[in-house]
Amino acid sequence: MADICVGIDLGGTFIKFVATSRDGAASEIFELPTPLDGGPTGLAAQMVSGAQKLVDQATASGDNVIGVGIGSPGPLDLKNGIVLAMPNIAGMVNVPLRDMISEPLGLPAVLENDANAAAYGEYVSGAGKGSDDLVVLTLGTGVGGGIIIGGELVYGAHQIGAELGHMILVPDGAQCGCGQHGCFEQYCSAKFMAQRTMDRIAADEPQTALSDIIASKGSIDARDINEARAAGDAFAAEAWDQTARYLAQGCISLTRIFDPDKIVLTGGMAKAGADLVEPVRKHFADLHWNLTEMKTEVAIATLGSDAGSIGAAGVAWRKFGS
Amino acid sequence: MADICVGIDLGGTFIKFVATSRDGAASEIFELPTPLDGGPTGLAAQMVSGAQKLVDQATASGDNVIGVGIGSPGPLDLKNGIVLAMPNIAGMVNVPLRDMISEPLGLPAVLENDANAAAYGEYVSGAGKGSDDLVVLTLGTGVGGGIIIGGELVYGAHQIGAELGHMILVPDGAQCGCGQHGCFEQYCSAKFMAQRTMDRIAADEPQTALSDIIASKGSIDARDINEARAAGDAFAAEAWDQTARYLAQGCISLTRIFDPDKIVLTGGMAKAGADLVEPVRKHFADLHWNLTEMKTEVAIATLGSDAGSIGAAGVAWRKFGS
Numbered sequence: 094m095a096d097i098c099v100g101i102d103l104g105g106t107f108i109k110f111v112a113t114s115r116d117g118a119a120s121e122i123f124e125l126p127t128p129l130d131g132g133p134t135g136l137a138a139q140m141v142s143g144a145q146k147l148v149d150q151a152t153a154s155g156d157n158v159i160g161v162g163i164g165s166p167g168p169l170d171l172k173n174g175i176v177l178a179m180p181n182i183a184g185m186v187n188v189p190l191r192d193m194i195s196e197p198l199g200l201p202a203v204l205e206n207d208a209n210a211a212a213y214g215e216y217v218s219g220a221g222k223g224s225d226d227l228v229v230l231t232l233g234t235g236v237g238g239g240i241i242i243g244g245e246l247v248y249g250a251h252q253i254g255a256e257l258g259h260m261i262l263v264p265d266g267a268q269c270g271c272g273q274h275g276c277f278e279q280y281c282s283a284k285f286m287a288q289r290t291m292d293r294i295a296a297d298e299p300q301t302a303l304s305d306i307i308a309s310k311g312s313i314d315a316r317d318i319n320e321a322r323a324a325g326d327a328f329a330a331e332a333w334d335q336t337a338r339y340l341a342q343g344c345i346s347l348t349r350i351f352d353p354d355k356i357v358l359t360g361g362m363a364k365a366g367a368d369l370v371e372p373v374r375k376h377f378a379d380l381h382w383n384l385t386e387m388k389t390e391v392a393i394a395t396l397g398s399d400a401g402s403i404g405a406a407g408v409a410w411r412k413f414g415s
Numbered sequence: 416m417a418d419i420c421v422g423i424d425l426g427g428t429f430i431k432f433v434a435t436s437r438d439g440a441a442s443e444i445f446e447l448p449t450p451l452d453g454g455p456t457g458l459a460a461q462m463v464s465g466a467q468k469l470v471d472q473a474t475a476s477g478d479n480v481i482g483v484g485i486g487s488p489g490p491l492d493l494k495n496g497i498v499l500a501m502p503n504i505a506g507m508v509n510v511p512l513r514d515m516i517s518e519p520l521g522l523p524a525v526l527e528n529d530a531n532a533a534a535y536g537e538y539v540s541g542a543g544k545g546s547d548d549l550v551v552l553t554l555g556t557g558v559g560g561g562i563i564i565g566g567e568l569v570y571g572a573h574q575i576g577a578e579l580g581h582m583i584l585v586p587d588g589a590q591c592g593c594g595q596h597g598c599f600e601q602y603c604s605a606k607f608m609a610q611r612t613m614d615r616i617a618a619d620e621p622q623t624a625l626s627d628i629i630a631s632k633g634s635i636d637a638r639d640i641n642e643a644r645a646a647g648d649a650f651a652a653e654a655w656d657q658t659a660r661y662l663a664q665g666c667i668s669l670t671r672i673f674d675p676d677k678i679v680l681t682g683g684m685a686k687a688g689a690d691l692v693e694p695v696r697k698h699f700a701d702l703h704w705n706l707t708e709m710k711t712e713v714a715i716a717t718l719g720s721d722a723g724s725i726g727a728a729g730v731a732w733r734k735f736g737s
């Protein structure tokens with residue numbers, strides 16, 4: 094008989110479910126489709142249904158479920174467990190999602206934003222395990238962030254902190270959708286890296302195999318650029334390396350600010366693994382100050398898309414496990 | 416009869432002493448010269464002598480001294496209370512300064528780095544009072560920083576964090592003494608702002624009253640630039656405004672990362688008061704994203720050079736006051 098917590102990661106297409114033990118060991122993760130047309134009630138019912146399955150399994154094994162963690166896209170009112178808005182599901186405005194999960198299950202629950210949940214997952218069970226001072230950068234469509242100091246997530250005074258993708262990397266740089274210019278995510282997200290590379294190809298017409306891909310399928314993504322680089326395409330290599338350098342520059346600023354044990358890279362771009370982290374490490378060493386030796390390690394996440402559910406369970410452990 | 420803590424701020428020229436009550440109210444601050452030629456023993460004796468005066472006053476008033484906080488230039492081993500190095504005093508290598516103060520006084524003591532002590536002072540008694548999430552930027556010869564999250568100072572995993580002056584503001588920008596390029600302090604410290612302005616005057620020979628000052632006294636400082644600006648000098652106004660914009664850019668990144676209640680500006684540049692903070696606020700509003708309304712306030716410190724001793728006492732309260 095052991096204690097477990099249930100983690101739920103609410104995504105735009107799938108909801109993932111996991112049970113974890115106190116030491117972060119995770120059950121097999123399963124998923125259910127995200128019901129997009131049932132409104133708040135339909136969504137909550139699907140989430141309760143998946144969680145109940147894990148609760149029933151625990152009961153059958155003689156285990157004890159002590160709480161549920163829910164990672165959700167935002168904006169959220171974390172304190173009161175409320176989803177303030179969720180554009181892709183009708184009616185998801187000011188929905189008390191935490192209590193809509195907690196009450197039917199008869200278990201305490203906690204709501205966390207999905208980026209923080211993923212960062213916390215890497216902390217409790219992934220590349221950041223044992224690193225109580227940790228920064229996680231999610232390199233996907235945008236750049237998201239999670240900050241852990243002394244084992245605790247950082248939220249900010251108004252719960253709008255850890256927006257690492259909107260640190261300004263380049264003064265008066267590329268226009269960002271947020272209204273600022275030169276945001277980190279304009280240089281280092283998978284989406285914007287591909288967009289910038291396409292813009293350069295359109296403007297300069299360089300000799301590159303990426304032109305053929307654009308001609309045939311209309312666009313390129315970060316993986317196309319890395320594959321062309323690996324195949325010896327000089328333009329692609331330069332585009333990839335420039336992104337790695339911008340990423341390293343952001344990591345230097347985060348290192349000076351937080352002095353973390355590790356900076357963990359996750360999200361779509363991080364699937365490139367060593368192809369990404371090795372050039373980032375090279376530039377990081379190159380850009381690093383010489384006042385102290387380099388102590389912060391840049392690493393690739395190990396949990397991938399499982400981090401969100403495992404981290405949601407971890408947040409429940411944090412809140413209900415003592 | 417009340418409890419008090421003693422704060423000591425060790426500077427290169429003077430040592431400042433203060434006693435504070437639990438609510439942060441401070442006694443009149445007094446100072447003694449920093450003995451530069453007595454080695455560690457002479458330095459500690461001077462510090463003990465000043466602190467003993469406050470202890471005696473407390474005893475005479477029937478008050479109870481519960482601890483001593485010491486703010487010191489670094490590098491330090493905070494945990495063990497040791498000064499690792501202090502270039503301007505001979506023999507200050509691996510000196511157990513905390514215990515050299517604590518033992519003669521018969522009081523518990525805590526060592527803190529001077530930048531953190533000053534930031535903590537603004538938190539407990541100054542412009543940041545009541546702001547549990549706070550960033551303090553010290554704009555002096557360089558740019559120093561202090562970060563407070565949830566009322567606690569942030570140190571980093573290896574106690575080399577909060578080096579906000581070495582965030583990278585401009586990619587491949589001005590060479591910094593730390594070995595990096597484009598550091599925040601290269602654009603926003605009083606020293607480097609003056610240096611950059613002199614470099615521009617030498618290179619471009621603009622029409623400016625600052626040329627006359629350079630011709631007569633050999634150099635200019637930040638105050639000269641502000642005074643010329645106030646007198647209507649267009650070149651000086653542009654130089655001052657550009658610094659304010661860089662400062663605002665750094666504040667935007669810090670806001671996205673920490674979402675603090677306030678960012679407090681202190682140090683030599685902050686003596687310009689409204690002349691500095693008003694243009695910084697204007698650029699901060701201009702550069703701010705539009706995803707949420709502006710909630711972080713940029714403010715001028717209120718304690719000036721008293722922040723270090725008051726904050727050192729505050730650190731003692733934090734450690735010994737519960």
